[in-house]
Amino acid sequence: MEILAGIFALLFVIGIVVVILVAIVGVQAYNSLARLRRRYQNAYAQIDVQLKRRHDLIPNLVETVKGYMAHERGTLEAVIAARNAAVTATNQAAANPGDPQAMQQLGQAEAALTGTLGRLFALSEAYPDLKADKSMDQLMEELRSTENKIAFARQAFNDAVTVYNTKRDVFPSNLVASSFNFQEAQLLEESSPEVKEVPNVSF
Numbered sequence: 597m598e599i600l601a602g603i604f605a606l607l608f609v610i611g612i613v614v615v616i617l618v619a620i621v622g623v624q625a626y627n628s629l630a631r632l633r634r635r636y637q638n639a640y641a642q643i644d645v646q647l648k649r650r651h652d653l654i655p656n657l658v659e660t661v662k663g664y665m666a667h668e669r670g671t672l673e674a675v676i677a678a679r680n681a682a683v684t685a686t687n688q689a690a691a692n693p694g695d696p697q698a699m700q701q702l703g704q705a706e707a708a709l710t711g712t713l714g715r716l717f718a719l720s721e722a723y724p725d726l727k728a729d730k731s732m733d734q735l736m737e738e739l740r741s742t743e744n745k746i747a748f749a750r751q752a753f754n755d756a757v758t759v760y761n762t763k764r765d766v767f768p769s770n771l772v773a774s775s776f777n778f779q780e781a782q783l784l785e786e787s788s789p790e791v792k793e794v795p796n797v798s799f
Contacts, residue, residue, distance in 0.1 A: 625772040632763055633694075636756035636781055640693035642749040643784065647686045647706070650742045654679045654713075657735050661716065664726040668719055675716055678709040694757060694781030703785055750784050757781045 658672050665672070685705035689698040720726050760781055764773045772778070 621768055622772055625769040626776060628763060629760070629769060629773060629776075629778045632756070632760040633778065633781075636753060636760050637693045639749070639753040639756040640689070640784075643746065643753055644686060644690045646742055646746045646749050647682070650739065650746065651679055651683050651686070653735060653739050653742065654709075657716075657732075657739065660729065660732050660735060661720060661726065664723045664729070665719065668716075671712070671716055671719055675709075675712045678705070678712040681705045682709045689784075693753075694760075694779075696780075696782040699782040699784050754783045754785075757783050 654675065658675055661668075662672060682702075682705040685698075685702040689695070689702040692698050726732055763769050764778055764780060
């Protein structure tokens with residue numbers, strides 16, 4: 597009888613130890629996922645800052661160009677419409693970085709904006725006075741710098757998302773992720789082949 601009681605006591609102690617170990621592993625996995633999620637959210641905040649800078653430059657660019665290209669009204673309106681759509685998509689993505697739908701819409705909106713800017717720059721080549729305008733040259737330099745910063749920030753965000761998603765998929769973190777609603781995060785990618793490079797803004 598004493599042997600049986602000793603076995604039950606040993607099993608009880610082993611059970612307690614196992615529960616404690618499982619709890620420790622679970623807490624560590626949860627904390628790791630939470631830290632990685634915060635890291636990619638912070639990385640997106642850097643993209644957000646640069647996208648807003650880009651969006652703020654575009655009205656000034658259009659105003660400068662308008663004086664020289666007044667009859668290119670359709671192109672100028674298309675740039676402003678694309679810029680407004682990109683602002684909306686950026687705000688939605690900022691509310692939930694990594695969300696698949698928000699990231700896809702942001703990628704499409706920024707691709708459309710890049711496309712319309714590319715058409716504007718192509719048309720502006722036919723205007724020598726515009727090419728010589730100092731404020732236009734300054735805007736181009738600021739836009740070029742911003743585009744480069746966006747590219748670097750996008751890479752940092754995508755790297756952080758990849759680390760998070762990998763951690764989320766491996767055992768035992770996958771059990772914690774499914775139990776505590778750690779959703780898979782979406783990379784921010786360009787939506788079409790023509791926007792794989794920064795638009796040419798040089799004169």
